[in-house]
Amino acid sequence: MEFIKTKFRTYWPLIKSLQTALLLITGVAGFMSTRCPILNWQTTLSVVGSLFLAISGSTILNMWYDRDIDARMKRTQKRPLPSGQVSPREVLLLGLLVSGAGVGWALAMNWLYGLVVFAGIFFDVVVYTIWLKRRTPWSIVWGGVSGGMPVLAGRTLGTGHIEWIGIVLALAILFWIPTHILTFSMRYREDYARAGVPTFPSVYGDRVTQIIIAFSSVVASLLMIAAAYGIGLTMGYLRLMIVLSVGMLLLAIGSATKPSERTNFGLFKYASLYMLGAMTLLMLVV
Amino acid sequence: MKKMSMLDRILLLITGLLAAYQIVAGVDGAPALSLWAYTVAFGVLLVAGLLLIIMGFEVLESPLVVIVSTIIPLSLSLGLVNEYWHSMFLPYAIFVVIGFLAIVYTRLGSNVSKGMATMTLVIVHGIAGLVIFLLPIILAMKGAAPGGFALVGVGGALIGLGGMLLGFLKAGKPILPQKTILAVLPGLLLLMTLAFVAGFSFV
Numbered sequence: 074m075e076f077i078k079t080k081f082r083t084y085w086p087l088i089k090s091l092q093t094a095l096l097l098i099t100g101v102a103g104f105m106s107t108r109c110p111i112l113n114w115q116t117t118l119s120v121v122g123s124l125f126l127a128i129s130g131s132t133i134l135n136m137w138y139d140r141d142i143d144a145r146m147k148r149t150q151k152r153p154l155p156s157g158q159v160s161p162r163e164v165l166l167l168g169l170l171v172s173g174a175g176v177g178w179a180l181a182m183n184w185l186y187g188l189v190v191f192a193g194i195f196f197d198v199v200v201y202t203i204w205l206k207r208r209t210p211w212s213i214v215w216g217g218v219s220g221g222m223p224v225l226a227g228r229t230l231g232t233g234h235i236e237w238i239g240i241v242l243a244l245a246i247l248f249w250i251p252t253h254i255l256t257f258s259m260r261y262r263e264d265y266a267r268a269g270v271p272t273f274p275s276v277y278g279d280r281v282t283q284i285i286i287a288f289s290s291v292v293a294s295l296l297m298i299a300a301a302y303g304i305g306l307t308m309g310y311l312r313l314m315i316v317l318s319v320g321m322l323l324l325a326i327g328s329a330t331k332p333s334e335r336t337n338f339g340l341f342k343y344a345s346l347y348m349l350g351a352m353t354l355l356m357l358v359v
Numbered sequence: 360m361k362k363m364s365m366l367d368r369i370l371l372l373i374t375g376l377l378a379a380y381q382i383v384a385g386v387d388g389a390p391a392l393s394l395w396a397y398t399v400a401f402g403v404l405l406v407a408g409l410l411l412i413i414m415g416f417e418v419l420e421s422p423l424v425v426i427v428s429t430i431i432p433l434s435l436s437l438g439l440v441n442e443y444w445h446s447m448f449l450p451y452a453i454f455v456v457i458g459f460l461a462i463v464y465t466r467l468g469s470n471v472s473k474g475m476a477t478m479t480l481v482i483v484h485g486i487a488g489l490v491i492f493l494l495p496i497i498l499a500m501k502g503a504a505p506g507g508f509a510l511v512g513v514g515g516a517l518i519g520l521g522g523m524l525l526g527f528l529k530a531g532k533p534i535l536p537q538k539t540i541l542a543v544l545p546g547l548l549l550l551m552t553l554a555f556v557a558g559f560s561f562v
Binding site: 308310323335338343346 | 379382383384385398401402405406409410413414417418423
């Protein structure tokens with residue numbers, strides 16, 4: 074029992090629990106927003122289980138591949154791999170096992186759902202992390218594509234096919250990702266420079282980065298409102314969605330026109346809250 | 360600057376949730392323009408509450424705080440005037456636009472004395488606060504609205520108080536010490552929102 078507890082404590086930081094939880098919520102929200110009989114707890118729990126395993130597995134594989142740059146960044150050098158708490162081989166095996174279990178479970182539920190879940194892992198691990206992350210700052214586009222896969226997967230399972238609302242929700246997340254990641258990469262610019270990872274602030278400068286953040290926030294908000302309208306949110310909830318979206322928009326514009334460390338990090342935190350709030354609305358009110 | 364305590368954060372979170380509830384619930388029978396005016400007021404309250412939670416009281420150092428906090432009474436009073444005192448809507452809407460622009464100019468413009476900025480704030484906040492305070496109470500006393508609607512007036516009194524405290528603090532002439540203002544602010548915002556939500560529920 075003590076062995077399991079120790080292993081759990083070591084493995085848990087490998088899945089970036091907050092990020093995994095946020096992506097998991099988008100997937101569940103995508104599923105529940107299809108007005109499926111959500112009291113079918115068997116399916117709902119299977120969505121939670123399969124997505125949790127797939128997202129966690131994907132994150133573990135990223136941790137395995139990025140262990141060298143994690144060791145060079147102050148923010149990440151205490152993670153289990155760079156600090157030597159666990160071996161790379163063990164993490165690779167764990168990542169393959171967990172993501173394999175997630176995809177397998179998803180395929181067993183519905184082949185199209187499983188395919189979208191697999192696409193999420195593929196874009197995240199192979200295209201984003203292994204192929205592009207160390208070559209170009211534009212890699213975040215593919216990080217965004219993979220970030221949009223859980224919500225698309227949820228919608229796909231609920232409706233039985235890939236439809237426009239699922240795609241719009243995935244695009245909303247794709248455009249939300251820069252708000253989230255670019256504000257983060259501005260805050261930890263020295264870390265990324267030390268690790269040799271190209272970021273928008275280091276390649277194009279702060280001004281361009283802030284304009285991209287503002288632009289992507291506008292597009293993300295508009296897409297989220299469009300999806301909410303398409304899903305059939307009642308006027309009251311739509312008003313709330315608009316208010317939350319305008320809040321993010323104004324903060325992004327404020328961050329672009331009067332940039333400061335505080336506004337920048339405020340936007341980063343608000344963007345996370347925004348996504349959580351928007352997804353909760355989609356989950357609970359249809 | 361005072362550090363935000365866990366209690367402050369909880370009070371602000373409840374304020375935000377109440378504001379979100381009011382946005383969703385709307386106000387029964389309110390004309391579309393009033394409904395959007397109320398939405399703007401509660402929306403500003405919600406987003407401001409979230410920003411306070413995220414960024415702490417330091418966010419109050421921004422020169423935009425006075426401008427943003429003026430939107431709440433102006434839009435709320437505009438909604439009330441449109442719904443319950445429609446004959447005065449046009450002149451009041453003109454006052455709202457001019458008052459808002461005056462606040463923006465006196466806060467962001469150069470060559471504006473502190474005295475001028477403070478006086479503008481007192482006039483604009485004072486009139487909007489009085490409308491929110493008096494209109495629901497008069498309507499309730501006349502029987503034109505349910506008695507509980509007077510609670511909106513109580514909210515109006517609290518918003519006037521909060522606006523003045525913040526406004527004078529930002530103008531460098533605080534009525535109370537900064538520490539005291541920041542200590543009561545989350546509770547004041549919660550009570551104000553509670554009064555508004557309760558009052559509108561009687562309509």
